[in-house]
Every structure is written in C-alpha cells, then in structure tokens.
Amino acid sequence: MPNERHTQERGRRGAGAPPGHGLNAMAxxxxxxxxxxxxxxxxxxxxxxxxxxxxxxxxxxxxxxxAIAKLRAEGELSKQLRQLAMHxxxxxxxxxxxDGKANALWDVFGPLxxxxxxxxxxxxxxxxxxxxxxxxxxxEWQKKKSDRGGSHGRGE
Amino acid sequence: xxxxxxxxxxxYEHPDGRLKDALALLGDALAWQDVDxxxxxxxxxxxxxxxxxxxxxxxAAAGLAASRLPRGWIHRLAGIAAxxxxxxxxxxxxxxxxxxAQIEDAVRRGRWVWMKAYALARATSDPALSxxxxxxxxxxxxxxxQSRSGMLRTERDLIWILRPAAVWADWLSRERRR
Numbered sequence: 068m069p070n071e072r073h074t075q076e077r078g079r080r081g082a083g084a085p086p087g088h089g090l091n092a093m094a095x096x097x098x099x100x101x102x103x104x105x106x107x108x109x110x111x112x113x114x115x116x117x118x119x120x121x122x123x124x125x126x127x128x129x130x131x132x133x134a135i136a137k138l139r140a141e142g143e144l145s146k147q148l149r150q151l152a153m154h155x156x157x158x159x160x161x162x163x164x165x166d167g168k169a170n171a172l173w174d175v176f177g178p179l180x181x182x183x184x185x186x187x188x189x190x191x192x193x194x195x196x197x198x199x200x201x202x203x204x205x206x207e208w209q210k211k212k213s214d215r216g217g218s219h220g221r222g223e
Numbered sequence: 224x225x226x227x228x229x230x231x232x233x234x235y236e237h238p239d240g241r242l243k244d245a246l247a248l249l250g251d252a253l254a255w256q257d258v259d260x261x262x263x264x265x266x267x268x269x270x271x272x273x274x275x276x277x278x279x280x281x282x283a284a285a286g287l288a289a290s291r292l293p294r295g296w297i298h299r300l301a302g303i304a305a306x307x308x309x310x311x312x313x314x315x316x317x318x319x320x321x322x323x324a325q326i327e328d329a330v331r332r333g334r335w336v337w338m339k340a341y342a343l344a345r346a347t348s349d350p351a352l353s354x355x356x357x358x359x360x361x362x363x364x365x366x367x368x369q370s371r372s373g374m375l376r377t378e379r380d381l382i383w384i385l386r387p388a389a390v391w392a393d394w395l396s397r398e399r400r401r
Contacts, residue, residue, distance in 0.1 A: 107333075
C-alpha cells in the first residue's frame with residue numbers, strides 16, 4: 068500500500084519532513100476544494116510537472132483519469148462520492164505498482180478523493196484531474212523536445 | 224442587426240474609460256487597435272493552416288513551415304477562446320464593479336490555460352510549425368505579440384481577440400476551399 072510505503076519513507080526522512088516531490092499536499096487540497104479555477108490551474112501544473120519529472124507514464128495517468136471522466140457523467144452526488152472512494156483504492160493500487168513514480172499523485176489525490184463532499188468540490192476535483200492530465204501531456208512533450216535538443220522553454 | 228452592432232461599437236468601453244472609437248466585427252466590439260491585431264492573428268492562423276499567404280489583405284504572414292495544422296485547429300482555438308470568455312463573464316458577473324484590468328488579472332489562469340497547454344502539446348511534430356504556434360499561444364495571456372511583421376500591442380488581452388480572429392480565419396479558409 069502506498070500509505071505504508073509513505074509512512075516508512077517519512078520515517079526514514081523524519082517526522083514532519085516534506086515528501087521527496089516537495090509538494091504541499093494539504094495546501095493543494097485547500098486550493099482545489101476552494102473551486103477557484105485559477106488556483107486549480109496553478110496547482111495542476113505544479114503536480115503535473117512533478118510527476119513528469121518522476122517519470123510516470125502517460126498510460127498510467129490516463130488510467131487514473133479515465134475513472135474520473137466517467138464519474139463526471141454521473142449526475143447523482145451520492146453515487147459520485149461512492150465512486151470517488153472506490154477510485155481512491157484504485158489509485159493506491161496504481162501507486163503501489165508504479166515504483167515510486169506515482170507518489171506525488173497519491174499524496175495529492177489521496178486526501179482529495181476522501182474529502183470532496185459536495186457538488187462544487189467534486190466538480191473542482193474533476194477539473195483538477197483534467198488539468199493534471201493536460202499539463203502532464205504538455206510537460207512530457209516539453210521533456211521530449213528538450214531530450215531531442217529542441218526548445219527548453221516552459222512555454223507558459 | 225446592423226443597428227445592434229453599431230450600438231455595441233458605440234457602447235464599447237476602453238480600459239481607460241473612454242467610450243466609442245471601436246468597430247463591431249464578427250460578433251464582437253473591438254477597439255480599432257485590436258481589429259488590426261485580430262487581422263494579423265487570423266492571417267497567421269491561415270498561414271499555419273494552409274500553404275498560402277496574403278490571406279487577409281495587408282496582413283501577409285509569410286515564412287511558412289513545411290507542414291501545416293489541420294483545419295480543425297481553428298475550432299480548437301475557438302473552444303479555448305470560448306472557455307476564456309466564459310470565465311471572464313463569470314468573474315464579471317460575480318462583481319460588476321470590477322475594472323476590466325482586474326477581471327483580466329483574475330482570468331489569466333484557469334481552464335482555458337490547461338486546454339491551451341494540451342492542445343499545443345498535441346498540435347504537430349514539426350519543430351518549426353510548433354515554435355510558431357507556441358509563440359502565438361504564449362502571447363495569449365498578455366497585451367503584446369511578436370508577429371512576423373513586428374511587435375503588436377493590444378488594448379485587451381490577446382486571448383479576447385482570439386475569438387474574432389478564429390472566426391475570421393474560419394470564414395476565409397472556407398472561401399479558399401471552394
């Protein structure tokens with residue numbers, strides 16, 4: 068389970084030490100659940116850049132986002148919340164199999180999937196996931212260009 | 224219809240509070256300065272879509288890349304512009320007393336920005352075309368754009384002007400396909 072691994076990792080780093088990816092998951096959660104599109108956009112870019120650096124594959128990001136996209140089409144909040152809880156388990160499994168590459172995704176989405184409670188927050192979470200996929204694609208593209216010796220700019 | 228457009232143009236409020244001195248074009252009231260930029264953007268879009276130049280009279284965009292963007296790109300850009308307008312309207316409705324500059328500040332980030340990033344990453348594998356497109360896309364959240372013919376400055380953020388520019392390019396490219 069990612070939580071076990073993270074607990075061990077945190078133990079190694081010492082209590083209160085930031086995780087390796089350097090993201091502040093609690094601050095990100097607050098910004099995303101505030102449903103402010105500008106904050107969602109900024110935070111998604113931060114997370115996506117981090118998971119591209121960690122080497123998480125596009126297929127894994129798509130696996131993660133697929134369930135969120137389906138959930139978005141579901142109109143009833145109670146069903147959406149149930150699906151979010153299920154999705155948290157799937158994310159835990161994905162993280163455990165990703166060999167550390169999805170740790171940032173788990174650290175950020177783990178609390179979000181648990182704490183989104185109303186329509187506005189669920190929509191904000193879905194927007195955030197969509198934005199992470201978009202920026203993941205963008206930064207992966209930038210990385211490929213840079214590996215080929217092309218442009219090194221962030222382009223944003 | 225023409226009367227409504229004329230009223231829109233006369234009611235146009237510039238960022239400094241001046242009224243009028245604008246043109247109703249393709250569903251928008253634009254400052255004259257921004258009409259010129261819309262023409263230059265439309266011309267640039269057509270140059271990236273097609274192997275032709277001089278699409279918009281007086282706004283040639285030469286130096287074409289070897290490959291071109293699919294025509295559906297105009298609609299993708301229109302979708303990005305629409306997302307921006309939606310956010311703009313939402314912020315304006317929440318607080319009607321906000322100045323235009325404050326609204327623009329509030330919507331420089333949001334859904335349209337991640338839509339743009341995704342679209343850009345998927346656009347083309349041709350480095351020259353990609354760089355050219357990126358130059359335009361990166362300028363959208365500001366008031367200046369280094370076009371092929373020189374630096375252009377806008378009164379409103381360039382992303383606002385993208386909608387009429389995309390409609391313009393759409394119409395002109397339809398004409399060319401006949």
